[in-house]
Amino acid sequence: MNRTRQHRRGVVTRDATGSGSAEAFVLIAIATILITRLYLELTGYPQIGGGNLHIAHALWGGALMMLALLTGWLLIGAGARVAAVVMGGVGFGLFLDEVGKFVTKDNDYFYGPAAEIMYILVVVILVGARVLRDFRPLTGRECLASAAVIAGDGVARGLADRRRELGLALLVQAEQAGAEPTEVGPVRALLVSAETTSDRLHRLQQWVPRLIPGFFRSPRWVPVVGWLLVLSAISGLFFGLLGIALGGYFYEDDDITLRLDGMNPASVILVVNAAVTSMIAVPAMIARRRTDRLWPLRWLRNAALLFTFLNAFVDFATEGFAALLSMSIGLFTLAVLTYQIDAAVRRTAGEASESPQVPPGDHALQP
Incomplete structure (x- = not known):
């Protein structure tokens, strides 16, 4: 079977x-x-060219x-x-x-x-x-094929330790999913015997966080940027829906200027984006107080990614350089969350190496 x-x-x-x-x-x-x-x-x-070119x-x-x-x-x-x-x-x-x-x-x-x-x-x-x-977990054949691709890279150019570990973890999952030992064995042999090479990209990824001042590496930033993201998304949703309901609104005096766009493609995109971000970020912020698992942080990063970059498209098209401020805040949020996720993954990997070996989880499949 x-x-x-x-x-x-x-x-x-x-x-x-x-x-x-x-x-x-x-x-x-x-x-x-x-x-x-x-x-x-x-x-x-x-104009790149000359004359009419x-x-x-x-x-x-x-x-x-x-x-x-x-x-x-x-x-x-x-x-x-x-x-x-x-x-x-x-x-x-x-x-x-x-x-x-x-x-x-x-x-x-x-x-x-x-x-x-x-x-x-x-x-x-x-x-x-x-x-x-x-849409479904990787099958044994897919894990085996992915490991074989990594093994092929090892034959051609050698393997960095991180890639070798990924290939071996995929073989473990392939065996658990019913892959034949006669198929797994040769791939494992290629992975183990491949020449060890340097991993410049991984070293760069490890080096860049060291440039960040220790103040910004504190986990205390997570609730700060997380709730700011939630507040921004909910306020964007509220004012966006209010502007659409009113058909647009503009108010100005000496101290304040308020403009709400009516129904148009840009306002609809911003409202939808704010709604989706809220649906992802709010459960993530609630869950992170109840569990030590990584998924709330990952959900929060996905929400920040969606909110930052998709808003940037509309903002740059409609506001020009005024979008740089919100873009910078979004990138800072992404940097904080990404650093904390990487730190949590490293802690988890360290704890796993000190305990009896268990089948790798989803984090082993990340590039």
């Missing part, structure tokens, strides 16, 4: 680390859009996406995949930044609904990657 289940391949075979690459691709694309808009604003929207940066984006595909097709190894993700993310960001030109007759770069188009594409990619990863 186990062997029959093991050989049911299904429609697709998922990579255990694929969702992390997809999310990195989207984050790099978002950062590219924001950096591009900032650069163009500061430089007065220069203008080389749109969407073309550079297409070239980078082409290079990303070629890199993935032609080269083997984790480094090649990282390069493909970076080039693809930058290329997609440059392409998506000019979407307004492709959906208007007059090639309007500042076309208002371009922000909504970006929003939809980003949500589709992020949600699609999450659904594909989480």
